[in-house]
Amino acid sequence: MPAHKRILLKLSGEALMGDDAYGINRATIVRMVREIREVTQMGVEVAVVIGGGNIFRGVAGGSVGMDRATADYMGMLATVMNALALADTMRQEGMTARVMSAIAIEQVVEPYVRPKALQYLEEGKVVIFGAGTGNPFFTTDTAAALRGAEVGAEIVLKATKVDGVYTADPKKDPSATRYHRISFDEAIAKNLQVLDATAFALCRDQKLPIKVFSIFKPGALKRVVMGEDEGTLVHV
Numbered sequence: 001m002p003a004h005k006r007i008l009l010k011l012s013g014e015a016l017m018g019d020d021a022y023g024i025n026r027a028t029i030v031r032m033v034r035e036i037r038e039v040t041q042m043g044v045e046v047a048v049v050i051g052g053g054n055i056f057r058g059v060a061g062g063s064v065g066m067d068r069a070t071a072d073y074m075g076m077l078a079t080v081m082n083a084l085a086l087a088d089t090m091r092q093e094g095m096t097a098r099v100m101s102a103i104a105i106e107q108v109v110e111p112y113v114r115p116k117a118l119q120y121l122e123e124g125k126v127v128i129f130g131a132g133t134g135n136p137f138f139t140t141d142t143a144a145a146l147r148g149a150e151v152g153a154e155i156v157l158k159a160t161k162v163d164g165v166y167t168a169d170p171k172k173d174p175s176a177t178r179y180h181r182i183s184f185d186e187a188i189a190k191n192l193q194v195l196d197a198t199a200f201a202l203c204r205d206q207k208l209p210i211k212v213f214s215i216f217k218p219g220a221l222k223r224v225v226m227g228e229d230e231g232t233l234v235h236v
Helices: 011-016 025-039 054-063 068-092 114-123 140-151 183-189 197-205 220-225
Strands: 006-011 044-050 097-101 126-130 155-160 179-185 210-214 232-235
Touching: 006 011, 006 025, 006 140, 011 025, 011 054, 011 068, 011 155, 025 044, 025 068, 025 220, 044 114, 044 140, 044 183, 054 210, 068 126, 097 114, 114 126, 114 140, 126 183, 140 155, 140 197, 140 220, 155 220, 179 183, 183 197
Parallel strands: 006 044, 006 155, 044 126, 097 126, 155 210, 179 232
Antiparallel strands: 210 232
């Protein structure tokens, strides 16, 4: 039995690059979608928030000196491109996905409307939220916390390159150990960068637990959903 009925999965744009310098790596996106399909087949309702770093990285040089709000809007549009790629890969893998954008681009994707998103989740469709919160100065981490709270997700799953939160950077410190569980207050006291500060505060206030795990570890998403000891749980 899955430990969670409804989850919010936060994927970084960089996760879609695989080993490429930028863009979307086909084999990587297919593998991720198959991991997501496996949990949807268990009856888990899945909402996804996706970042845009893989696309924005390709134009980041040109954004030097650019107005921050303008650069953030470019980043939001990059997340919509990733959301479309993810939804189409899901379609090819026999799943039904809906992309909802926080910025109105009606010819391409439907706007984010909360009751509609809830309806899609109840129908077993994967809902992919694009364009972050729709506002500059807020990250896609914050969008994940916000949408997770709005749709009543039981947990926010932060998919990263590292399989949890460690006492120190495991790449630099071989003696670093993984936290299995840690409270929000402990994470703040130890200055552990789980999510950005705004997203973290929102999850803490809404008593929305966060699970940090590696999306590159085969079967990790399923183990997290089953409540097994995978990654790090940040709890109230």
